[in-house]
Amino acid sequence: MAFDGITVAAVTEELSTTLTGGRITKIAQPETDELLLTIKTTDGANRLYISASASLPLIYLTDENKPSPMTAPNFCMLLRKHIGNGRIMQVSQPGLERIIHIDIEHLDELGDLCRKKLIVEIMGKHRNIIFCDDKNKSIDSIKHVNAQMSSVREVLPGREYFIPDTMAKQDPLTIGQEAFIEALTGRPMPLGKAVYTSFTGISPVAAEEILSLAGLESGMTAKDLSPDTLAHLYRQFSYYMEQIVHRSFHPVIYYDKNAPKEFCALPLSHYTRYTSREFDSISQVLKNYYATRNTLTRIRQKSTDLRHVVQTALERNRKKHDLQSRQLKDTENREKYKIYGELINIYGYGLPAGSKELNALNYYTDQEITIPLDPTLTPQENSQKYFAKYNKQKRTFEALTELIQATGDDIRYLESISNALDIAMNEADLAQIKEELIQSGYIRRKYTKKKVKLTSRPMHYISSDGYHMYVGKNNLQNDELTFSFASGNDWWFHAKSAPGSHVIVTSGGAELPDRVFEEAGRLAAYYSKSRGSDKVEIDYVEKKHVKKPNGAKPGFVVYYTNYSLVIDSDISALQAVSE
Numbered sequence: 052m053a054f055d056g057i058t059v060a061a062v063t064e065e066l067s068t069t070l071t072g073g074r075i076t077k078i079a080q081p082e083t084d085e086l087l088l089t090i091k092t093t094d095g096a097n098r099l100y101i102s103a104s105a106s107l108p109l110i111y112l113t114d115e116n117k118p119s120p121m122t123a124p125n126f127c128m129l130l131r132k133h134i135g136n137g138r139i140m141q142v143s144q145p146g147l148e149r150i151i152h153i154d155i156e157h158l159d160e161l162g163d164l165c166r167k168k169l170i171v172e173i174m175g176k177h178r179n180i181i182f183c184d185d186k187n188k189s190i191d192s193i194k195h196v197n198a199q200m201s202s203v204r205e206v207l208p209g210r211e212y213f214i215p216d217t218m219a220k221q222d223p224l225t226i227g228q229e230a231f232i233e234a235l236t237g238r239p240m241p242l243g244k245a246v247y248t249s250f251t252g253i254s255p256v257a258a259e260e261i262l263s264l265a266g267l268e269s270g271m272t273a274k275d276l277s278p279d280t281l282a283h284l285y286r287q288f289s290y291y292m293e294q295i296v297h298r299s300f301h302p303v304i305y306y307d308k309n310a311p312k313e314f315c316a317l318p319l320s321h322y323t324r325y326t327s328r329e330f331d332s333i334s335q336v337l338k339n340y341y342a343t344r345n346t347l348t349r350i351r352q353k354s355t356d357l358r359h360v361v362q363t364a365l366e367r368n369r370k371k372h373d374l375q376s377r378q379l380k381d382t383e384n385r386e387k388y389k390i391y392g393e394l395i396n397i398y399g400y401g402l403p404a405g406s407k408e409l410n411a412l413n414y415y416t417d418q419e420i421t422i423p424l425d426p427t428l429t430p431q432e433n434s435q436k437y438f439a440k441y442n443k444q445k446r447t448f449e450a451l452t453e454l455i456q457a458t459g460d461d462i463r464y465l466e467s468i469s470n471a472l473d474i475a476m477n478e479a480d481l482a483q484i485k486e487e488l489i490q491s492g493y494i495r496r497k498y499t500k501k502k503v504k505l506t507s508r509p510m511h512y513i514s515s516d517g518y519h520m521y522v523g524k525n526n527l528q529n530d531e532l533t534f535s536f537a538s539g540n541d542w543w544f545h546a547k548s549a550p551g552s553h554v555i556v557t558s559g560g561a562e563l564p565d566r567v568f569e570e571a572g573r574l575a576a577y578y579s580k581s582r583g584s585d586k587v588e589i590d591y592v593e594k595k596h597v598k599k600p601n602g603a604k605p606g607f608v609v610y611y612t613n614y615s616l617v618i619d620s621d622i623s624a625l626q627a628v629s630e
Contacts, residue, residue, distance in 0.1 A: 054173050056147035056252015061300040061316035061333040063151055067142040075137050080127035081117040101171055103193050106348055108178040109341055110171050111334040126193050134167055146222045147252030149173040183212050223250040223292055228285045235273035243269030261291050263321035302336040303329045314340045354472050354481055360493055365465045372458045379451045385444035391422050392437035399430030464604045467550040470580050471525035479507040484525050511628040514567045521555045522578050526606030529553040539595035544575040547588040551579025576620035585619050
């Protein structure tokens with residue numbers, strides 16, 4: 052669901068209840084477009100996460116902290132100067148706009164009380180965090196917008212703040228019946244679209260819910276409805292809006308199977324085909340719905356350079372593999388030239404000089420064949436020519452076979468790194484992958500006096516029966532898990548014929564229940580390129596049967612005996628252990 056005005060209203064209510072009267076004790080800017088405020092209240096410390104990300108603008112309360120850069124950005128330093136130790140006096144929302152105002156009282160340089168306003172805009176292309184004075188003038192913003200970037204509004208220091216034009220939408224919280232009907236009938240479009248384009252803060256899903264409560268189809272137009280039906284629709288619309296006015300929110304996430312489908316601050320009665328889970332606060336909903344997605348988005352942005360290196364190397368090796376395969380195909384007829392040479396030696400003694408061919412019986416197939424000859428050469432010279440051609444193609448075949456094997460190993464290795472990038476969750480994971488690429492020669496190491504610390508650790512799960520399960524995030528961790536951490540009687544799991552993580556289940560010498568094998572298999576399926584498949588074949592074997600060939604690339608192993616199972620890649624029932 053879009054982060055609509057109704058969600059913002061729920062967030063505003065939660066922030067107002069939780070943070071009003073609290074003091075801002077810490078201001079951090081973990082990313083260029085993020086703020087993390089620590090606010091101390093009588094009930095304890097709270098963290099407020101604010102993001103003006105182009106792809107995912109967010110605001111919610113969280114327990115999690117994020118590392119900050121060594122040097123604080125200018126916007127962060129400005130906020131620390133002005134509102135560090137400031138008191139939050141009010142949190143409000145203008146109408147049903149996707150905007151939150153945080154009014155802050157603080158002491159200026161002279162010790163006088165004054166007010167500032169932190170404005171968070173959760174609006175499409177207008178997303179921003181703007182810091183204003185008590186006269187509504189911008190002091191600074193996390194993103195500067197000049198006239199070349201936007202013809203609607205400049206967001207620069209010293210400019211007066213105003214809400215950008217919202218296409219003449221009306222306030223749904225205060226609109227009367229007559230204006231409501233006029234707004235809908237004036238738009239010759241499907242009723243659902245007319246609702247969410249006529250009123251501020253209404254998303255398509257919320258519009259669909261309002262129509263469902265009124266018993267109307269979203270595909271019809273307002274002009275198709277009678278005056279009584281329009282009046283009925285307005286009443287349902289008003290009842291829906293009253294929940295917002297009275298701050299009667301019930302945050303919920305709807306799931307399609309195990310995947311989150313939608314979230315909302317008010318229940319969706321028309322989502323009957325989905326399972327739902329209610330939450331105590333809208334922040335919990337946003338964190339559960341967006342946190343993983345937001346993390347992955349950030350990591351994907353930060354891993355762009357590494358992905359480019361891996362993708363370039365993959366494309367180069369795949370082209371090389373195709374060329375080598377075509378060259379190998381050209382050597383398929385090499386045995387023919389050997390037979391030609393042998394038959395010429397046997398039957399060519401009686402050939403007249405200048406003969407262009409030799410008809411002979413192929414004693415390998417008992418069939419007569421015709422052998423082309425060079426009339427300028429003797430039979431012996433023709434035989435030597437064919438033997439030379441055979442030997443050349445034989446040498447080419449042997450060399451290409453080794454090269455194709457090596458190129459195939461390189462491709463599989465790079466695909467495993469690509470999979471490691473897909474499952475990376477933080478910068479420590481990326482640092483370890485980068486170190487692996489440096490060790491493998493794909494990236495040149497830059498000289499630096501500062502030694503890079505590799506702090507990334509394998510993922511840790513506990514099975515339903517209490518057994519510890521570990522998942523390598525990359526090839527270096529896979530090797531460490533399998534050959535340094537695991538003992539001989541522990542069990543090793545891996546997706547068959549697919550790049551993926553090594554999964555180790557520590558057995559302690561005990562016999563594992565069947566359920567543990569299934570759960571470990573799901574982990575191996577999920578953390579592989581086969582993620583999302585309903586049927587993934589998993590190889591598993593005791594660790595003592597897994598070997599690493601001499602000179603093999605990181606993460607590469609062999610095993611000659613194993614068990615197999617076919618399982619899905621759903622790990623929603625498994626909980627990771629925080630290390």
